[in-house]
Amino acid sequence: MRIETRTSDDLLIITPLDNRIDASIAPDFKGHIMNWINEGNIRILLDLYHVEFIDSSGLSVLVSTLKALGGKGDFMLCSICDTVMNLFRLTRMDRIFKIYPSVEEALKAIKGNNKPE
Incomplete structure (x- = not known):
């Protein structure tokens, strides 16, 4: 799995470069x-x-990440395409995660303490 990371202040920004998060890469990604x-x-x-x-394996990684933080940190998502957003809505994950339209919007909201869209 190809992943880029960078930091902005104390925020780790993770960008998967593959177009799928599925069973074939989910264990590696979770690790x-x-x-x-x-x-x-x-x-x-x-x-x-x-x-x-x-897929469900990818969603499991996201939920596991949230649980691993145990309320002691923040786990936010951004730049979600329509297909993936439909899955989030269908599974009601859009109510669990803070979701922003882009990295820039997320950074603005975090610094301004604005609510996600």
Whole structure:
């Protein structure tokens, strides 16, 4: 799995470069995220700009990340395409995660303490 990361203040921004988060890469992806959390990254923004498909294994990774933070950090999502957003709405995950239209909008909201869209 190809992943880019960068930081903005104390926020880790994770950008998967593959267009799918499915059973074939979910365990590897989860391992990376858990390592970052164990290294002390508790404010995470997942930029899904390149992702066009997420299956149940991918959703499980997202939920596991939220649980691993245990309310002691933030896990936010951004740049979600319509197909993936439809899945989030169908599974009601759009009510669980803070979702922003773009990295820039997420950063503005975080700094301004605005609510996600």
